[in-house]
Each structure stands twice: as C-alpha cells, then as structure tokens.
Amino acid sequence: MDGEDEDGEDHDARDLLEDLLMRLDWKNWLRSPTSRSSGSTSDPAASTSPAGFPRRRPVILIGVLLALVLATGGTLSLRSAHDTALNVVGLPSDGKLGASLVRSGTFEVTGAEGDQLKGTEVTLDERPLRTRAVRAGTLSVDLGDIKDGHHELRVTHPGSWPGGDTEVVRKLTVDTEAPHLKVSDTKAGGFHRPVTVRGTADGARRISVAGRTAKPAKDGAFAVRLPRPPGRTTVTATDAAGNTTRRDAELTVHRPLLKAVHVSAQGWASDALRGPVMKMLKQKKINAVQLDIKDELGEIGYDSKVPLAKSVGAAKGYYDAKKAIKEIHAAGGTVVGRIVAFRDPILATKSWKSGHRDRVVRTPGGGAYNGGSYGELSFTNFANKEVRRYNIDLAAEAARLGFDDILYDYIRRPDGPMAKMSFPGLGDTTPEQSIADVVGETRAAVRKHDAFLGVSVFGIAVDRPKEIAQDIGLLAQEADYIAPMIYPSHWAKGEYGVSDPNAHPYPITKRSLAAFAQQTRPTDAQIVPWIQDFSLGVSYGDKEVRAQLDAARSDGIDGFLLWNPGVRYHAGALD
Template sequence: MATRHISNYASSYRPRRRSRQRALIVTAGALALAGVGWTFLAPGPGVQGLTDGAVLDGRKAAQVSVYLNAKDAGSPDKVRVTFNGARVPVTAEGARLKVALPRLAEGKHSLVVEGDSSLPFASYREVVDFTVDATAPDLKVTDPEVKDAAGPVTIAGKAATDAQVTVDGKKVSVDKAGAFKITVPKGTPLVTVTAVDRAGNTTTKAVSARGRRPMIRAAHITAIGWGNDTLRGNILALVRSGKLNAVQLDVKDEDGEVGYASQVPLARQIGAAKGYYDARKAIAEIHAAGAQVIGRIVAFRDHKLAAAAWKSGKRDQIVLTPAGEPYGGGQYGALSFTNFANPTVRKYNQDLAVEASQLGFDDILYDYVRRPDGPLAQMRFPGIGSATPEQSITSFVADTRTAMRPHAKYLGVSVFGIAATRPTEIAQDIAALVKVSDYIAPMVYPSHWGPGEYGVANPDTAPYAIVQRSLADFARQTKGTQTEVVPWLQDFSMGSTYGPAQVADQIKGAAANKMNSFILWNAGARYQGAALQQIAAR
C-alpha cells in the first residue's frame, strides 16, 4: 500500500458522525480566517501499479504502469507528481490518470503524488518508495570433496545475503554471511543449486557431486580396431584380469570420422558418421567386462569437416594463412585443422560430446583441442576477436562441460607435455584448463621430448626420469584443485625399443607424483600386459 499521511481531522472523518465532521471543518475555517496557516492531509487518489517497499526485477521494471484515480485527483493539472524529485507528466485515460515514468534504472526510487483534496482546507501527499534490482544474485558453489563415491556428499557455497537458496528444490538455511551447506544422498550425480533474491532474480549452478575422477587405467583403441576380434579380445582380457579398468574408444578420430552411426546433423551431412561399431553394444560389452568407457573426440584436427567447409565456401570454419588459404600445419597437410573460434565448429564437437554422453560413454576426452603447430603469425582464426587462442580454447572446453553436466559424465582434455611451461606454443593454458575440466591428460611420451628437456640428455632412453620430471609441473599446476592428472604413456617403440620394463618405468614415474591413473597409447592397440600390475582396489 502507498504511504498515506492523514491528520486527526482526516482520520476522524466517518459518514455516521456528520456533526463532528462539520465542527472540525468550521474549526479549520476559523483558524484560517485567524491567519493560522494549517493544512490538513486527507486521503489521496491512490497509487495503482506500485506498492510502497516493492522490489522489482528488470522485467517488472520495464513493464510497470502507474495510475491515479481521476475522481479523487481531479484533472491532470491539479495533481503534482515527482519521481526522484523531478516533475513527471500526468495524462488522463478515462477514469484514471496515467503517470509517465521514465525508464526505471537499477537502484532506489521515490514517487511522490501531491494535490488539493476535495475536502475544505485539506491536501494530500502520497509517497511510494521502491527499488529496482535487475542483477542476478551472487552464487558460488565449491566443488565437493568426494572421498567415498558410495557415501553422502556435502554441497557448500555462498550466496547473496538477501537470496533464498535451494538445492535440488529443497530450501537451504543461509547464515548472515550468505554461507550454506547441505548433504545430498549417495549416488547423486548432479546437483542444481539455485539462489533467488527478493526481486525474483535467479542464479542457477549445476554441480557435479561425484567429485574427483577416480583412478583410471586405460588403453586406447580406434573405432576400426574395436571391430577386430583379436584386438578387442586382448584389451578385454586385460580388463578381466584386473590390469585395466577402462577402455578408451574413439568417438571421432584424426580424420574426422565418427566411429558409430552418429545422429548429429552435421556429422551426417558431411559423411563423417561411419558406423564402424554399435556404440550401445560396445559400451555394454566393456561395462560387462568390468571397465568404464572413455570416448575420445579429436576436436579441431578434422579433415572431414575442413574439406566440406572449404568446398562449400565456409572458409571461416578453417584455420587460414594470412593470404586466406588453408593452413597446412606441416605434417598434417592442407585442410587438416578446423577453426576453434568458429561457432559451428565448436557446436559440432560439443554436440558429439553430448551425444556420446547420452549413449553411455562414462567420460569424454578431447584430443587435438589446440591450435596447429607453427608460428602464430602464419595463421588466422576468423572470428576470434580480441581473445587469445588460449582463451578461446579454454572457453570451448568450459562450454562443453556446461553442456554435458545434465548427463553427469567426466570431461578430460589431452594436452602436450610442453603446455605446462609453454602454453602459447599450441594454445593450451593448463592453469585455465584445470578450472573447466575434470582431468588433464598430458602426452608425456618419452620419444616425443627433445634432448636435454628437464635435464635429461636422451629422454627416449630415460622413461622414468622424463615422465617423473615433466609430470611434476602438472602436479604443481593442479595442486589445490579438483582436477586429476591422467597422463598418456607410450606402449610403442619410436627410436628406442620399448618393452614391459620401459612401460613400467613410465607408470612408476607418474606414481612418484601421486598420479596412479594413466592411459596407454599404441596406435595398433597391441599392449604389453606384463608391464601392468593388478589394480589393488577395483
């Protein structure tokens, strides 16, 4: 209700007490004739559309309309309306007068309506104080520390002090500083935290209640390789023997081919959906063997999409040279790298990640989530604007994590070993990426390091030393976060011969940094089980 300041005279006015009413009017008149300047405040025309003390959000503020009762206010020239001290126009609309308010900005406001009452020697003054609050409330939720995947999980955070907080629809108590805490039942994969302020503004955050990625020991296999009975059988045998607990199966490979019959429109349009394996059947078989399934998506190295984009004139989907030609990327050839700054390219990879999550893949692991090798001056990324390549890559990963959250799957990012100390060389900023992913997968293959790296004369012949020293940098950059480090280790020979001892040395080098997870790479999917120990806790 509008604030109405009414004198004893006005409050004494009742139809049943006419004699007293007349007496008071005479008294008022006598006082006026005697030179006493008293004016009585009477009921006003009533402010409609706004209430005193109201708090409006942006939508309500944009739509608010304020009226006065014309019968009580009289004609527009007999009423004076001010908004924050400035006079505002009033126009007649039938039985009402409309107050022409300016655009309501964020903050506190005051509307004052004044005029002469129809009662003798009386006036009215109505004040409506209200607030416009179009800003969503602050809401911060801490990633939960999950020590027991089968136990309850505590969700904690801090919200604006005037906000009401709910967790999965249940109201949560908030202290004077805005802090809150609630325990959710075991097995809850995703929690939705919502803060609503007095104006109705809402902030919502989806939080994974699964915590850190549990230990995984996996081996890579391609989509075509999965169709080979021998290769598939050997990997599943390692799982059944307790030496592996995950299989990394390609979703989209280095050529841009999608291994299963994807229903993502762009994949079908460019002929990328190959159907080499039945995704649901493959996932069920791996789960039945006792392992989880990591779906690897080669993001921006994508010949299929690059060739289709170039052919259709969509050059902004490709990494270009300053002259506008496709950037070859050296060893990869022309039409190899798509443009990570392009919305269509980004959405295509994110759509595949969501689809794979829906099909049952337990993790999505991005690979080639970077710019091409080579001097930055020799390449252009149409549409990148003022962002750096590192920022664009990080925002792409963050957007994918948001898109995947309803499906509660883990998101990993494969990165170069050099990214820990040289992030701009391939646009992988580890300090930023750990904030938007569940795990980082550094490719620290000994054969890929140059002589003298980390003080190791010949890294290819010193697998323990190079893996232990290079991963120490990743341990430092992920310290204090919920992000795991799951290194890629080599189970192949490239220069030096790698047998079980060399593979085992890499595993020990990772363990020296308290990294017990790993993914083994062998392009032909032939792994040396003798290098692997039984997993203690499965």
C-alpha cells in the same frame, strides 16, 4: 433498517453541504466584504454572490456548518467534490528499497481515472522530488540521490477547500548492500547420489540453488540439499531489500581411478587386437578401454546419427557402439570415447569444396592453412560455430549411447606462427580462451548423461600455453581431468634438465607431471597421463613402461592411459 435510514440522511446532508459550498464559491465567502469602488460603502447584506446568494461574513458560513454537523449527529465529513485516490506504484509495499530499485531511480504516482494530478507535490525528507506527467492521471517521480538509511516519502494533492488535501506518506528504508556470500567446495559421491551445497550468506533472507531454496540460519550458514549434482551451478543469496549476490559453484564428481589402454575403431573390430585388451581387463590390469569415436582421419568408428557426420561421410560404422559398450561393461570396465576434435581432414576437405570455407583454418590471404606435417586441409577452425557444434554433438551422442567418458584429443590450433593463420569467427577472444570455452560447453552437454570429460594436451603446454593454444589453467577449470601426453620420445634433449628424455623415461615423466600437478592444483581437475608404450628411437618394453608408471606414482598420480597406435601392449608392465 433504521441504521440505513440514518446513514442515508447523513449522506444527503453531506451532499447538500458540498453542493452548497461549491455554488457559494467558499473561497470568496471567506474574504471580508470590500467596497465595490473607492468612496462607496456598500451594504454587505445587499451584495450577492455569482450564484445568487447574499454575501455575508464568514460567521454565516460557520453557522451553516455547525447546523449541518448537529443535524447529522456530528458525523459530517467534509470532502472535496474532486477527491483524488493516490497510489504509489513501483515501490515495495514493505518500503525496503534495494540497489536495483535505487539504480532505476523512478517510480510512479497515479490517481483516479480522469485525474490530472495537477499541483501534486512529492517530497522525500521534505525535499521536493522532480515529477513529470507521463499520461493522464500518472506522474513519473525521480528518486534522485538517495542514501542508505530511513526516509519519509510524502505525496500531496491539493484539495479545493481547507483540509481537503489528499496525502500519502510512506516510510522507506534504503539498503543497497548485497549479502556476503561464500560457497564451500562441494564434492559429490556420484552422479546419482544426493549432494548438499553449503556456505554462509551474511544478511541474506533466501538462498537459491538449482531451483531449490533455503533460509539461512541466524549466523548466515545455509545448506541446500539437491537430489543429484547438477555440475556447475549458481548459488544466489537475496536479502530483504532484494539485493542479490551470485557465486558459481562447481559440484565436483571425481572420476574413479582410471587405468586404460587406447584402442582404435578398426582395432576394436579386429579379434586379434581386441582379445588381448579384454584379457587385460578381465585380469584387472586395466579397468577401462579407451575406444575411438572420431580419429585423426576424421572417421567416426560407429554409425553416428549426427547430421553433419552423415553429410560429410564421416560415419564409417567399423563397430557397433552399444554392443562394444555392453561387452566392456560386462567385463567390469568403463568406456572412454576419444574424439579427435580439430584435426579433421574429412570435415576440412568437404567443407572447403562445398564453400563452407570458414570451417577451415585459413591463411591471412584467405587460403587454406597448410598444417605442416599434417598436410593442407588437415585442421578445422575451432572458432567456427558449426565445427564446435559438430564435436559437441558427437560427444553428447556418445554419452547418450553409454560412453562413460569423453576424451578430447587435438583440442588445439595447428602448429606454427599465429601470424600465418586466420580463424574466422574468433572475434576479440584469444585462441586459448576460445578452446577452453569449447571444453566447458562439451562438459555441460555430456554431464547431462552422466559422462566425465577429459582433455588430452601436449606436454609443452604446461609452460607454453600459446604454442598451440592449450592453457592448462583454463582447461583444468572446464574438464574433469587433464591427460598430458608426456611421451619421453617427444621431448627435446635437455627439457627439465634431462639430457636424453627418450632414454630416461623416469626423470622426464616425474618432472613434467609435477609441473602439471602444480598448474592444476587450484582446480578440481585430476591428472591422468598418457604413457608411452611404443618404440620411437629407443626400444620400449615392460621396463620402460613401468618406469613411467612409477614416476607418475611418485607424484601422487595412479591413473594412466597407455598409448600404442598398433594396439599392442606390454601387459607385464602392469603386474
């Protein structure tokens, strides 16, 4: 085609000119003729260039250039034979730099394959930046101290003739301030109901929650709807420069009112003991049964498939878990599975004898710690990864089987001075934090199966957290509810100003639970107290049990767990 021929002619003319300029050494041509030696006046026309061309004044070069321009229709574009295609790598295409990129402090400039980029200059607001060659055709550039605001980045590679420089100019906007993120408290209606996470994120362009994203409104308000509450999750706000702010969000699913009685594994296997409990459930005096999963002996009531339970012989199979759960559910109740965590003579004894001695609470000298009234080899080491995993695996297994709640007991260290105990694996953390971490890990594991998590605690823990490593404030952040064991018989005389707590169940219950309510108020954890329904020093019947329930209600606490180790309860107290 005609156009193609013309283009071809232009291309040939340009190539010819470029080749000519290279051969003529144009830089020398631009210099005025000079004498070869002092006192001689050589004729410039007689002088020749190294390429064999006559040396003339610049007017000759200008004439040649004009002639070629006219010959190509004025379309000649003079290029260096070694033009460099510059690329800026590592800076966003929109020029917006956030805090993470500013912290990294470097980016790269690359040229065409084989280019050495020798002589390339990089400036920021006309201030030279430090560069270094990292490989052929690549420079690493140090941004240096760059402030928030607008900047101009300029990369210049020198060409081999005037006007032949290659240059890249970038406008940069530096913004290192992260979005201001606030997440509202979120309460879900149930494990299987949708929930909306709300809050504000000033300056954010995108909000992410549990894999879902949303764009904030102009005022920063956002709402992200999730198909179901994921439990604890993270809300992330990201702005245009890539700055992020993260906030943990607890999507609370409150456990419905819990009114339960304790039933041991062997108690459930007894018709004489199970029958009255089921009668109370059908009469709606209670709405749940607390059934032991692992008890104080370390025995697991059903045939657990957890490997460590099998290897140490802890799974006893006193009852069929699925059958028991089905029976309780059919009667309109829920099932709370109790796990005695670290008081575990079976695991402690087997571990010690098999050489896994770090699973056991030790003495500073390396021996087994004597648990006082509980005896030697009665407590496992809460800081040991295998012990922790054992209890968490049992909780997860029970939740999969259909237990509605997991309730930890003995989630603590043994009684006695800390100086006489050693917990291999504890590291730099405190016993209180380590135990709270176990609770948090367990909650995440059972929440996957729509189960709640409760924690049984000593009454004294509310104001003496180091006594047995139960920090109520920490535990309340990790559990759905706290179950204080505030049995009147277990308080010393004079506690909370009550001269004889065992003989006065109402005031000791009211005052101690008020302290727990105060400690847990900053959290979403509920209080579900253990109520004494047994006699120890003072005979307890309907009146004494009812006095404790009335005291709890006066503190705004309606739920309860009745405890009787023999599984015999005063149903009249619940009328």
